[in-house]
Amino acid sequence: MPHNLRVATFNCENLFSRPRIFAQTPATSKELLGYVAELQEALKNDIFDKARIKELEEKLKGFATVNDLRGKHDSNAVIGAKDWLGGVELTRTGFSDAAVENTARVISDVDADVICLIEVEERSLLQKFHDGLLYKDFLEPAGKSEYKYVYLIDGNDPRGIDVAFLSRIPVTSFCSHIHETTLYEGKTLKTFSRDCLEVELVAPNGKPLHLMINHFKSMGYSSGNDLQSNRRRLGQAQRVAELLDRHNLKNDYVIVAGDLNSDPSSPSMQPLITKPNLYNTLLNLPASQRGTYGTDSKQLDYILVSDALKQHIQDVKLERRGVYSKTKWVPYPTVKNTRTQASDHAAVIVEFLLP
Template identity: 35%
Template sequence: MVTRVATFNVENLFDRARILAADTWEVHRDDLEAYAELTRVLQQDTYSAVDKERIVELLVRLGLGASDEAPLMRLRQNRGRLVRRRTGGEIVVEADGRGDWIGWLELRRQSPTELALRHTARVVADLAPDVLGVVEAEDRVALGHFSHDLVRPAAGWEFEHVMLIDGNDERGIDVGLMTREGYPIGRVTSHVDDRTPEGQRIFSRDCPELEVGLPGGGRLVVMVNHLKSKGYGSQASSNRARARQATRVREIYEARLAAGEELVVILGDLNDTPDSEPLAPLLGNGGPRDVSTHPAFDDGGWPGTYTTGRAGNKIDYVLCSPAVFDAVRAGGMHRRGVWTASGRWPMYETLTRPVDAASDHHAVWVDLDL
């Protein structure tokens, strides 16, 4: 029996941080870096004089100098006060540490267009996957509504099982799994708390292991991933984070094989190319095999999985254990919901402007004879 497995970065379905909605990371790179730094400073038990000066600088940089509201984010001061703004524009940090106030820095959100949502559902309906890894989903409830309210009218069926565990990303971009009837999700193992020996949290989101029952018996172990992006922070620090994550994913994968699991798939957005140094710990030295290297895989002449489809934009993957790779019968990418001005691939007839695209990512699929 053929089982179709796919991965799709949906870039949030109903609710997306405004700061993530630009065409490229560079548009809001400075804002993202300031947000990340300020969030770290605010979590400290004690604010030194230098910390307080930096808090003020970062608030102003983020447009929060005169008010708790800015176009991209807001400062929540629920109890106690972090800052007080005096007449004349002076900002005074009143809290001496995290215990003096309750609140947080919150990213403001916006909804995609209705047509973008329908195009996203149409991609999934056209793919008709039995097992779908979803990247950048808000939460399990949103995935359930997407399946019932949008996929079902477009496809005539909906996913029977939906699973998502909140990860470590404060922007609300998580990874999840959706499966159709006959593919029940069994045991789920989260790795949100995995840490390095030095105590550093490893995963930006999570690396959940989900056991999926197969109609003919047996099970497929699916690991859904969204590794550290290149979007903000220095390239060196981002590369180190991705390398740590890739190393840990490989360890989990090898542990599954050692425990006797033969059917293991790693899928999702790895945010780097196959020849990159950060992904070498996962892909090198006998690691899981990239389905796009299989003779039965057809990329249509464009190996990339993001925006233009060029090779340098290959960042989404379906990686297979040896037994899964041997079971590949066909594979490819679904691009019709991705905007292109070049005519490199046909788009949906209703996709006439970039804002209505289903995603900037191309869905990757594979048919397995399991």
């Protein structure tokens, strides 16, 4: 009996929490930040003024909390800065933002068995997004299954721009490459700007499915020890090509997916675009329909598949409705401008019919 498999990749761009303080009016934010500074100072005193600390905590309720690792700062004992361990933490926003809701709408409509997600802050946030918004408000009401497997490993980007994935099919193993380094003109740098996250799953027909999730170096130049982005992406593509050599692409189910930040014509993409037995699935679409970024024609997002999977492709499409456009397509009614769009990237979707 044939088995259906749908795989997608989506740079969701906005799965980041935000301090609730900064969602207020400028005057309110300034006042609250003043209380935060005062609370921080109060917690440095040799003897705590507990009445004042309690008063400040009440003023900051819903906006900041004291993370007390030993549970002592509000005890009845006379204590001070040397007797406790912790700090003041800003409360992060939930998922009421229109852009994040549209992100959930895209993922729900894509309805993939496995979806690679690019630009996600952390795993706990992704789990909360799945449980509290994606499944509760979109998947479950539509009679769609939850994602049992919610994975993210912190990568090399100090801003918390990580790669992640959601899966309904079993995960058997995964491997991170954040530790790998490359020598550029005498400077040792991390090979991957974020990560090349390798995942092994069980395809619906029981065969292993090997997935490599990537977010290559951004298109702009960086300062400091980071060299030009094209050279960084070339090195990243070369390393992924090396990892592909561990597989027999004629027989093994292998996918390279994510935001590779270069058009297929770019020299930095050639190690993958010209890789024998590896296929760019968007070639199934007319050239004018392959643009995945913004409203132009650039393909930055990819699902590259081994020949073993290429022969089972049934459909390739893009979900663009989460991207705001005035004329090129009709976005979701809830995508009213670039502020409310789910992302400036379309989701790439490939459907397979496996034997």
